[in-house]
Amino acid sequence: MASPDSNIVKLTPDAGAPAYRTAPHNIEAEQGLLGAMLVNNDAFYRVSDFLEPKHFFEPIHQLIFETAASLIRAGKVATPVTLKTFVPAETDIGGMTVAQYLARLAAEATTIINAQDYGRTVYDLSQRRDLIRIGEDMVNVAFDAPVDFAPRAQIEDAERKLYDLAESGRYDGGFQKFSQALAVAVDMAANAYSRDGNLSGLASGLRDMDAKMGGLQSSDLIVLAGRPAMGKTALATNIAYNVAKNWQGEIQADGTMKSVNGGIIGFFSLEMSAEQLATRILAERTGISSSMIRRGGISEADFDTIREHSIELQNLPFYVDDTGGLSISQLTARARRLKRQKGLDLLIIDYIQLLSGSGKRSDNRVQEITEITTGLKALAKELAVPIIALSQLSRQVENREDKRPQLADLRESGSIEQDADVVLFVYREEYYLQSKEPRPGTPEHEKWQLDMSLVHGKAEVIIGKQRHGPTGTIDLQFDASVTRFGDLAQDAQLPHQR
The missing domain is CATH 1.10.860.10 (DNAb Helicase; Chain A)
Structure with missing residues (x-):
């Protein structure tokens, strides 16, 4: 409609039309x-x-x-x-x-x-x-x-x-003055200075990994890949526990809670049930194997230990969704809801290949994985949290003499490699070596025993890609009985030997 002093034509419904409520317009x-x-x-x-x-x-x-x-x-x-x-x-x-x-x-x-x-x-x-x-x-x-x-x-x-x-189409985007971005960068440095470990990102709780990556960076899509039985889920749960354990919140002036250390965890367990995940974390913390916990083959002292740790774990800001067959759009909606209702500082997805696209299942799986990884990267930026997404590796790893994974081993690797800010591979030489045991009593068996002693209880996390840091290999300790990763003892920290 035109202004009162204007002769411009009025685009309005007929005066004789029914008095329906018209949609908002000007x-x-x-x-x-x-x-x-x-x-x-x-x-x-x-x-x-x-x-x-x-x-x-x-x-x-x-x-x-x-x-x-x-x-x-x-x-x-x-x-x-x-x-x-x-x-x-x-x-x-x-x-x-x-x-x-x-x-x-x-x-x-x-x-x-x-x-x-x-x-x-x-x-x-x-x-x-x-x-x-x-x-x-x-x-x-x-x-x-x-x-x-x-x-x-x-x-x-x-x-x-x-x-x-x-x-879509927000008008508060576009270019910003460089000084604004600079102020955010300085704030990030100040937060890193005041945070435990002096890291710009969330501390994973693993010393050498944090040193190489500066912690888990906000808005990063971190792909954690490996062959079955390498310990992908174990590493993810170890990191999740370490982050949740260190969480400290601070109430802001507007009444909202802000994480000042550690973080609130959202864990999409598409493969294991929440109960299995809880059993695994209990095993990691208590040192009692999950198979013993499930079978009930534990002593009274063991049960007391489990009960004590379960009380501690109950208070962790750790939220699990074990719904199977989620689509990327459903996962996105649930992550947003968790951020809005409880808060969220780290999101973990176990694992990418168990997600589906938002539409009907496509015959082109590569195209579907592209939609999923693009959606996860967009979600990481939108929620301003790091996302750790686990991924399977193709079987071609098994056909090589050196079975250390490479970027090309990622299933449907094009989109995963492209969208990820960081790609980590979990590799355990011990897993492959133990299946090659020669006949006892032979010289080959003695050499095998020596080789096994060198790799026993050790794992490698290989940084295959990192947008804002170096690539390389991180050596970790791995206890297979309770699926727990830890830092390798440094030479200066080893017990004194006489």
């Missing part, structure tokens, strides 16, 4: 913005990074904006004269021809100074209309939901739509 803002663009094409660049044709309420305004944008991007001038040739001449706009309406828009134009504010108004009203649509869809689906569409699935679908709406 015709004057749309007309003012389009007029400013037609008078001064620079007005377009003030809104082009967030405003799209679909954000306009009036279809004719969508067409005018889209056409003008195409002309301006092509380096041409968008005026009432150049524009009218691209809009059907027979179009009737409230009793006016296209040429008359375009000329009126230009004549009643606002100044270019107001263009961005008008653009924001148009965008915000479009978002309100989208919210109404999502709400209507929720109501209609809830009334007429098919039998195989569970309410939980509808909730996750609605959450996805809401977050897609929140993340």
Whole structure:
């Protein structure tokens, strides 16, 4: 609608039409913005990074904006004269021809100074209309939901739509002054200085790994890969426990809780049940093997130890989701919910190949994995937390003499290698060597025993890729009976030998 002192045409429903509640819109803002663009094409660049044709309420305004944008991007001038040739001449706009309406828009134009504010108004009203649509869809689906569409699935679908709406086309993005980025970098250094271990990221609790990586960095996608039985899940749970154990929170002025040390863990266990995961962590902490705990072959003293550690573990900020067959969109919705409700500082996914794409299962698995890894990297940036995603390696590792993994061994490696900020491989020479035991009493067996003594209880974490640090190998201690990783004793810390 035009302003009271304006002669511009009013695009409104007929007065005799039923009094339905119309969707939120502001015709004057749309007309003012389009007029400013037609008078001064620079007005377009003030809104082009967030405003799209679909954000306009009036279809004719969508067409005018889209056409003008195409002309301006092509380096041409968008005026009432150049524009009218691209809009059907027979179009009737409230009793006016296209040429008359375009000329009126230009004549009643606002100044270019107001263009961005008008653009924001148009965008915000479009978002309100989208919210109404999502709400209507929720109501209609809830009334007429098919039998195989569970309410939980509808909730996750609605959450996805809401977050897609929140993340698309925000007008608070774009370039920022370098000094702003510099201030964030200095704050990060200050936080690292005050945090335990003087690390810029979350401390994994493993000394040499933290030294090489500076901790687990915010917004990083860290892929932890290895062949079965190498200890991927064990390393992930060890890190998760170490981070959760060190958590300290501080209440902010706005009433929210901020982690000042350690972190809150979200663990998607797609392979093991939550009970199996808890048993494994109990074994790591108590030193009693998980098989003994499951079989009940423990003494009274062992049970007391388990009970003491379970009390400690109950208070950890550690949240497990063991739902199988999750899609990347479901995982994303659940991670956002955890961040909103409980907080989140580290997310772990065990493992990538057990996730599915957001649509129907694709025959092209490589394409599906690409969607998953791209989604995980976007989620890491959105939530501003490190994500550790476990991944299987292809069988081609077993065909080589040296079975140390390489980047090319990643299944569907293209997207995983490309999207990951850090790629870690877990490798245990002991696992391969113990299956090659020669016949006892032979010289080969003596050599085998020597080789086994050198690698017994040891593991390697190979940094195959790191965007902001060196690659290389980290030697760790590994206790297979309780699947626990630890630091290797340094020479200076070894017990004194006489």
